[in-house]
Amino acid sequence: MNQKIHAKKISVIAMLLISTQLSGCFPAIVGGAAAGGAMAADRRSSGIYVEDENIELKTLKRISQYMDKSSHINVTSYNRIVLLTGEVPNAGQQAQAETLTREVANVRDIHNAITVGFTSSISDRSNDAYITTKVKARFLSENLFPANVVKVVTEAGLVYLMGIVSEKEANDAVEIARTTEGVSKVVKVFEYSK
Structure with missing residues (x-):
């Protein structure tokens, strides 16, 4: 037992020492721990959770290599969708983004909601992030389903909802999002649990 405590102390000290040597990386370590907690409460298996992260990173890398720099593309993967x-x-370029995504290993399906037009401003993106935060906060306050089972993505006031949910959870999530100030439309990208 004493050896376990000693090993834990060494691990904590090592993490703290490493974090001081990697400027700006301590939030990544803490964020990684938070992601571990989120993964534990997720309906996806841990393997799929990690695969979704890999799909997002690989797709963003491909898009940054091959797409016009004037493009603004977000990639969200949930259960390999x-x-x-x-x-x-x-x-x-809208079609090229989908083609590049399709070439990434383990992608099951793609919902291409990229619009053709001018790139959104920082102000527009900040407003979208604010809407996402408001929707998530309402999921928590309404407490009709576990808030972490629905992923919220907002783009130009359109809220996309992803997750593995029951029909009732989907309906509740849509109603909450639809009635949140600033939301212009809700798009379901759900998978339904049996």
Whole structure:
């Protein structure tokens, strides 16, 4: 027992020492611990949770390598279903983003919600982040379902809802999101549990 406590102390000290040597990386370590907690409460298996993270990273890397720099594309993967949002200057790039995503291993399906038009401003993106926060806060306050089972993505006031949910949970989530100030439309990208 004493050896276990000693090993834990050494681990904590090592983590603290490493965090002081990696400027700006301590939040990543703490964020990683928080992600571990979120993963434990998620309906996806831990393997799929990690795979979704990998799909997002690999897709963003491919898009940054091959797409026009004037494009603004967000990639969200949930249970290997990828939601593409953002803006591109033309339909060819909209299709190219989907093609690049399809080439990433383990992607099951793609919902391409990228719009053709001007790139959103920082102010627009901040407003979308604020709407996402309000929707998530209402999920918590309404307490009709476990708030962590629905992923919320907002783009230009449109709220996309992803997750593995029952029909009732989906309906409750849509109603909460739909009645949140600033939301122009709700789009369901759910998978339904049996």
